Amino acid sequence: MLRSTLLACALLALVIASAPAVLAHGGNYTGPTGGGTPGYGGPTGGGTGQPGGEPGNGNPGGGDPGTTGQPGNPGGGAGAPVRPGGGARSGGGRSLRGGRTAGRTKKTAGTGYLDWNTWWDLNEERFLNLKHKLGGRDNSSVDRDTIWGLKDDDIARVTRKLIRNAVLPTLKVGLSDSFYDVRAGAVIALGKVGDASRPELVEDMSALLADTDQRVRESVCLGLGILGSTDALPILREILEDTPKGRKWVGRSQVASRTRAFASVAVGLIGAREKVGFDNPAVASVLANLTRPGATLDLQVGPAIALQLMQSKDMAPALMQVLKDETQAPKVRAHVAVAIGKLGHEGAVGTLNALLGHKHNHLARSAAIALGLLGKAEDRRTVGNLIRQARGARDRGLKNFAIMALGEIGGSKARAALMSLLKTGKGLDRNFAALALGVDAFQHKQDRRDIGRLLLKKFTTEKNDVFRSAAAIGLGLVGYEPARQPLRAILAKGGAQTLKGHVCTALGLMNDRDAIPAITKLVADRGDPDLRKAAAISLGLLRDLEAVDTLRKVIAASTNSKAILGAATVALGYIGDRSAVEILVDFVENPDQKHQGVSRAFATVALGFLGDKDELPMLSRIHEHSNYLAPTSALTELLTIL
Structure with a gap:
């Protein structure tokens, strides 16, 4: 949900290892969102090109480091650029377009994307489900004044009326802001809060397709997809196909490959809401680009992701054909395998089991992910194959995904294997086993006491903070109440900030209200x-009734710290109390000209969180169960946007 520096560093390192081409444009990598420097607290948008530049139609996702053995080591180098608005819920995590805060935690560039943090940051939404938890609270209240004429309410949800009267008009103001990241954040936020039945929103958002900054143009595509209006499908098709009309829409002599990939994903986002089939021209274009000869990886992987979103089982035969086609690039087939898993196509289980031993790691890893979605606890072949890979695979990424697949499938055999890894495994094996056991307990509700007891024993006896962080999240997912006091004790001590962040998340998952002070x-x-x-x-x-007031005080005291301001502002949006609207509206509209571009960008992102019409953010459907170890330029960017 909320992302920080750690995941961006990991994905940046991975995409550099995977695609040297992204280091073009003057020789300096400007970040997954355009120009940040280490420690920079401002926004850097979303592109590999320079602001306003055109990266061309090369293959930014080329290269295939995953053929054998470990992924390549991208080497050292500076930390990742930072943007307002992201930051981690749990001490690590992703950025989002329109923002990320800069954290202080540093991680070695060669291995960060292989640790458990990356998986958790991309999958946490379905476990935390903050909006559902806040929406389900009772309305017992205290007498406290709020703005907009509201009184006597606790964390009160934003109403559709308030969105129409305050949030939407303010975000439309943001569309014309002089700072590109405000425009990018505003158009995505409009997609989140907007009603697809209002055709003027498609018109307002589409007007930015010709923005001078590519990052904004890509954000418009995503915003239209998140909005979910079928009125946008013809526009997105023209952009995807790079037609004369599409070029006119973007105001360029040609549409960049990555922008076209974003358009294909947007078609999938619309298809996730509305029934659109093969006969729709936009869907037909997505399918055609999936296998088009000579297409860039972005232009093939983008459609694969779109088909993951649409989840139409009618598409399973076409996807199976691509999966089995050895003339297709391994990365394309890898993302198609994930699509098949998300479609729930159980007829693919035999093929996927065979792919677990494939020489291309991208394919083997995706097979493990898909089997985690399709496998059954009673399927001895699938569970046995995954256990063998979890214990003995030579490729670290395959081991990670196999371990998590066992947690997804559950059952006594998978659970015993995970507990054995937790007891006797080393390093990353233990980290992932701790997390996978939490996932198992959360989803299957079996043997929770035994799992919790083992996780707590390891948490209290081990000294490695990375492992203890994973164990803390595992305990939170299990909901193991005897762990509350040991976890609370961590917050009172000095030590690793990342561990404390994960402990906070764990205590929230456990609903430990005694930890509030x-x-x-x-x-x-x-x-x-x-x-x-x-x-x-x-x-x-x-x-917590007082969370909003606490954050308002932090915002008032943090005008000179972009990182803290961003953290507090976006957290305010996530908590979702409607009394936050006045603060955020003032930031975006900036009537006194006192808020910097960074602050305005933070606020657009927060408004999107606060008024999101979906219980889980639409983009979380891309993030969860993704093969983030098979990157392209577009996919890497998508995984850093909430």
């Missing part, structure tokens, strides 16, 4: 922005 102190204290954001979101999970 300690977590509130972390929000209010000056320090790591990612930790403060994780703590703030934990207060939301715990339904």
Whole structure:
């Protein structure tokens, strides 16, 4: 949900290892969103090109480091650029277009994307489900004044009326902001909060397709997809096909490959809401680009992701044909395998089992992911094959995905294998086993006491903070109440900020309201922005009445710190109290000209969170169960946007 520096560093390292071409444009990589420098607290948007530039139609996702053995080591180098608005819920995580906060935690560039944090940051939405938890709270209240004429309410949800009267007009103001990241954040936020039945929104958003900045143009495509209006399909098709009309829409002599990939994903986002079939020209274009000879990887992987979203079983035969076609690039087939898993096509289980031993790691990894979605606890062949890969695969990425697949499938045999890995495994094996056991307990509700007891024993006896962070999240997913006191004790000590962030998340998952005072102190204290954001979101999970007031005070005291301001502003949006609307509207509209572009961008992102019409953000459907180890330029960017 909320992302920080760690995941962006990991994905940046991975895409550099995978695609040297993205280092073009003057020789300096400007970040997955355009120009950040280490420690920079402002936005850097979303492109590999320079602001306003055109990256051309090369193959930015080329290269295939995953043929054998470990992924390539991208080497050292500076930290990732940072943007407003992301930051981690749990002390690590992703950015989003329109923003990310800069954290202080650093991670070695060669291995970050292989640790458990990356998987968790891309999959956490379905476990945390903050909006559902906040929406389900009772309306017991205290007498406290709020703005917009509201009184006597706790964390009160934003109404559609308030969205129409305050949020939508303000986001439309953001579309014409002088700062590109405000425009990018505003158009995605409009997609989140907007009603697809209002045709003027498609018109307002499409007007930015000719923006001078490619990052904004890509954001428009995503915003239209998230909005979900079928009125946008003809526009997206023209962009995807790079037609004269499409070029006119973007105001360029040709449409960049990555922008076209974003358009294909947008078609899939619309298809996730509305029934659109093969006979729709936009869907037909998506399918055609999936296998088009000579297409860039972005132009093939984008359609594969779109088909993951649409989840139409009618498409299974066509996808199976691509999966089995050895003339197709391994990365394309890998993302098609994930699509087949998300479609729920059980007829693919035999093929996927065979692919677990494929020489191309991208394919083997995706087979493990898909089997986690399709496999059954009683399927001895699938569970046995995954256990063998979890224990003995030479490729680290395959081991990781196999371990998580066992957690997804559940059952006594898979659970015993995971508990054995937790007891006797080393390093990353233990980290992933701890997380997978939490996933198993969360989803299948079996043997939770035994799992919780083992995780707590390991948490209290081990000293490695990376492992303890994974174990903390595992305990939170299990909901193991005896762990509450040991977890709370971590918050009172010095030590790793990342561990504390994950502990905050775990306590929120456990609904440990006794932890509220300690977590509130972390929000209010000056320090790591990612930790403060994780703590703030934990207060939301715990339904704390005072969280909004605490964050308002932090915002008022943080005008000179872009990182802290961003963390507090976006956390305010995530918690979703409607009393936050006035603050955020003032930031975006900026009537007194006192808020910098960074602050305005933070606020557009927060408004999108606050008024999102979906219980889970639409883009989480791309993030979860993704093969993030098979990157292209477009996919890497998509995985850094909420």
